[in-house]
Amino acid sequence: MEKALRNLNLLRSFECAARHHSYSKAASELYISQAAVSQQMRQLEAALGSQLFIRKGKQMLLTQKGQALFEASQQAFGILQKCVNEIKEEGIPGKLTITSTQAFTALWLMPKLHKFSEKYPEIEIRVLSSSAFDDLKQQHIDLAIRFGTSVTDNTDPGFSCEYFGEDPVYPVCSAQLAKTLNFDVPSDLLQTWLVSLENPGAYDWPSWFEHAGITAYREHRRWTQVHSTDMALNAVVSGHGFTLAARYLYAQQINSGQLVMPVVIAHPNVVKRYLVFDPNSAKIARLRVFMQWLKTEIDTSSES
Amino acid sequence: MEKALRNLNLLRSFECAARHHSYSKAASELYISQAAVSQQMRQLEAALGSQLFIRKGKQMLLTQKGQALFEASQQAFGILQKCVNEIKEEGIPGKLTITSTQAFTALWLMPKLHKFSEKYPEIEIRVLSSSAFDDLKQQHIDLAIRFGTSVTDNTDPGFSCEYFGEDPVYPVCSAQLAKTLNFDVPSDLLQTWLVSLENPGAYDWPSWFEHAGITAYREHRRWTQVHSTDMALNAVVSGHGFTLAARYLYAQQINSGQLVMPVVIAHPNVVKRYLVFDPNSAKIARLRVFMQWLKTEIDTSSES
DNA sequence: TTTGTATTATAAGCTGTGCTTATAATAGTT
DNA sequence: AACTATTATAAGCACAGCTTATAATACAAA
Structure with missing residues (x-):
C-alpha cells in the first residue's frame, strides 16, 4: 500500500516504454538512463506481481495485463496532462522547438527567421531538421512543418494536423x-x-x-x-x-x-503543407503566434 | 518539463488534500507528515504558477483551477487504481482490516472470530471499532459493517453498500x-x-x-x-x-x-445491516470470503 | 481579554530512494 | 565471426523529499 506512491512514477515510465516498445527510447524521452527504466519496469512488475512485457526475439511486446495497464495509463495521464496544461498555460514569451525537412529549414525558414525574431524577440526558436517524421513527443518538439501526401496518416494520435496551403x-x-x-x-x-x-x-x-x-x-x-x-x-x-x-x-x-523554369510543366502531384502540433500543449499561445506568422509569411512570399 | 515526473506524486497528494479539505488528514492517509504535504502543495502551486487552495478563515477551499485539477485527478487516479487493482488482485491469503460499532465487534464479532480464523488461518483480520462512520479510504479499512437507517446515504462515492439482513x-x-x-x-x-x-x-x-x-x-x-x-x-x-x-x-x-425479554414488543424501527467496501479493491477475493462467512454465520446464529 | 486547541507554514538537517556509470548478457545483422 | 543495438545487472553516490521542531494563524471557550 505504501508503494502506491512510487507506482505513479513507475507508471509514467511504463506508459512511455510501452508506447515506444523500447526502454532506450523511453529513457531518452524521460531524460533518464536506460538502466533506470529497466530497474523501474522490474520494480513495477514486482509490485504488481505480473509480467507486463514479453520479449520475443528483438521485439518488445506487452502482455495482456501490460496492454490493459498501458491503455489505462494513457487515458489517465492524458486527462492529467490536459488539465495541467490548461492551468499552467504559458504566455507568449518562451521557447519553441520546431522541426521540418532539411530543405525547408535551410532554404525557407532560416533565411526568414530573423524577421520573426525581430517581431517577437521574446520567443526563442530552436530549429531541428530531419528527413524522417520524428516522434514529436519523444523529441519534445512543439511544431513539425511537414509536406507531402501522407502527412495526415502519419500524425501521432492526439496531435493536430493542420493543412496550410500547397505548392506546385x-x-x-x-x-x-x-x-x-x-x-x-x-x-x-x-x-x-x-x-x-x-x-x-x-x-x-x-x-x-x-x-x-x-x-x-x-x-x-x-x-x-x-x-x-x-x-x-x-x-x-x-x-x-x-x-x-x-x-x-x-x-x-x-x-x-x-x-x-524553361519548361513550365508542373508535376502532377502538388506539395501540401501541414502544421503538426499538440493542441493541448501549454505553449499553445506561443505556438499560435508562430504559426500565424508562418502562414502569412509563406503566403506573401509565394505571391511575390 | 523535467518537473513533470515529480508532479505525479504531487498530484496524488493534492487529490488527497483536496478530498479532505485538510493537509493534516491527507498526511495521515498518505502516511507522511503534515509538513511534507504542506511543502508539496507549495511546490505544486509553484510549478503550475497558480493558487489551488484558498484559505477562508478555518476553511480550506479550492480555487476554480484547483477544483478542475481535483476532478481530473480523481478521474485519472480512479482509472489507474482500478486497472492496477485488477492486475495485482491479491489471492485469498493476506490481511483484512474491518471496522464496526463497538457493540458489534465486542459482542458479536470477537466471540465468533476464532471460528473464522480456524477455517481460514491464512486470512489475518485486524478489527477496529468506532462510533462514527470512519473514512474508509483515509483509514485504509477494507470493510465496514454498519447498522441503521442512514447507511446508504453516508457511503462514500465509489464504495459498495450491500444490505445483508435486519434485526428487531x-x-x-x-x-x-x-x-x-x-x-x-x-x-x-x-x-x-x-x-x-x-x-x-x-x-x-x-x-x-x-x-x-x-x-x-x-x-x-x-x-x-x-x-x-x-x-x-x-x-x-x-x-x-x-x-x-x-x-x-x-x-x-x-x-x-x-x-x-419479558415484554415482547419490538421497537418500531428495525436495524438494517450493511457491508460497505470498495468493489475494486485488490483484496476483493479475500473480502468476499469474509463477507460470505459473516452472512452465513449471522443467519445461522440468529436462527438458533 | 486570555487560554487552549487545532490547524497550516517555515526552517533545518538527515536518510534512503532512485538515479548514474560501468559492464555483462543477449539477439539480430553483416 | 565480428559488429551493432538492445536490455540486464551491479555498485555506489547525490540530492530529493522526507522528518522533527517550532512558529504562526485562526477560532472557540473560559
Whole structure:
C-alpha cells in the first residue's frame, strides 16, 4: 500500500516504454538512463506481481495485463496532462522547438527567421531538421512543418494536423545552363543531368515525364541521387542539370534570375503543407503566434 | 518539463488534500507528515504558477483551477487504481482490516472470530471499532459493517453498500431482575432504570414507548446514558434495568438464560445491516470470503 | 481579554530512494 | 565471426523529499 506512491512514477515510465516498445527510447524521452527504466519496469512488475512485457526475439511486446495497464495509463495521464496544461498555460514569451525537412529549414525558414525574431524577440526558436517524421513527443518538439501526401496518416494520435496551403512542383535549372543549352520541350531535359532524391515519394521524375508525355527518360543515364532537396537545389544552382522541387523553395532564386523554369510543366502531384502540433500543449499561445506568422509569411512570399 | 515526473506524486497528494479539505488528514492517509504535504502543495502551486487552495478563515477551499485539477485527478487516479487493482488482485491469503460499532465487534464479532480464523488461518483480520462512520479510504479499512437507517446515504462515492439482513430491537433485562420485579406490560419497565445511548438515532426509548402506547415515560427519571450499546448491555447484564438493543447482540445470553425479554414488543424501527467496501479493491477475493462467512454465520446464529 | 486547541507554514538537517556509470548478457545483422 | 543495438545487472553516490521542531494563524471557550 505504501508503494502506491512510487507506482505513479513507475507508471509514467511504463506508459512511455510501452508506447515506444523500447526502454532506450523511453529513457531518452524521460531524460533518464536506460538502466533506470529497466530497474523501474522490474520494480513495477514486482509490485504488481505480473509480467507486463514479453520479449520475443528483438521485439518488445506487452502482455495482456501490460496492454490493459498501458491503455489505462494513457487515458489517465492524458486527462492529467490536459488539465495541467490548461492551468499552467504559458504566455507568449518562451521557447519553441520546431522541426521540418532539411530543405525547408535551410532554404525557407532560416533565411526568414530573423524577421520573426525581430517581431517577437521574446520567443526563442530552436530549429531541428530531419528527413524522417520524428516522434514529436519523444523529441519534445512543439511544431513539425511537414509536406507531402501522407502527412495526415502519419500524425501521432492526439496531435493536430493542420493543412496550410500547397505548392506546385517544377523542374528548374540554373540560368547559366539554360543559356548554354536550349530547353523548350520536356524531352530537352534529357540533354543534361537530372537530380533526384533517394526517396522522392510522390514527387519523382518518372511521374513528371509520364505526365509530360515523354517515355524516353527510361533510357536516360545521367541521374544524380541526393539525400535532400536542398542538396539537389544547391547542385542545380551550380549548373548540375535539373531537379524537381516545390516552388516556394526557390522563389527567391527565380526572382533574382539565378534559377529558371524553361519548361513550365508542373508535376502532377502538388506539395501540401501541414502544421503538426499538440493542441493541448501549454505553449499553445506561443505556438499560435508562430504559426500565424508562418502562414502569412509563406503566403506573401509565394505571391511575390 | 523535467518537473513533470515529480508532479505525479504531487498530484496524488493534492487529490488527497483536496478530498479532505485538510493537509493534516491527507498526511495521515498518505502516511507522511503534515509538513511534507504542506511543502508539496507549495511546490505544486509553484510549478503550475497558480493558487489551488484558498484559505477562508478555518476553511480550506479550492480555487476554480484547483477544483478542475481535483476532478481530473480523481478521474485519472480512479482509472489507474482500478486497472492496477485488477492486475495485482491479491489471492485469498493476506490481511483484512474491518471496522464496526463497538457493540458489534465486542459482542458479536470477537466471540465468533476464532471460528473464522480456524477455517481460514491464512486470512489475518485486524478489527477496529468506532462510533462514527470512519473514512474508509483515509483509514485504509477494507470493510465496514454498519447498522441503521442512514447507511446508504453516508457511503462514500465509489464504495459498495450491500444490505445483508435486519434485526428487531427489543427491551431486555437480566433474568435476576425479572425475578425480583414483575414485568408484564410495557409500563412495568418504568419501575426500574432505563439505559439509553447518548446518540440513539432511530432506536430510542421514546419511540418504543409511543409505539407501545405508553406516555408516562415522559415523567420517568431513572435514565442512564451510555456511549455504546455494549456498555448498555454490560450494565443490563449486571441488573441495571432495561436497554434497547438489536436481538443478535444478545441472542447468546437469551439462550443461556442470562438475559430475558419479558415484554415482547419490538421497537418500531428495525436495524438494517450493511457491508460497505470498495468493489475494486485488490483484496476483493479475500473480502468476499469474509463477507460470505459473516452472512452465513449471522443467519445461522440468529436462527438458533 | 486570555487560554487552549487545532490547524497550516517555515526552517533545518538527515536518510534512503532512485538515479548514474560501468559492464555483462543477449539477439539480430553483416 | 565480428559488429551493432538492445536490455540486464551491479555498485555506489547525490540530492530529493522526507522528518522533527517550532512558529504562526485562526477560532472557540473560559
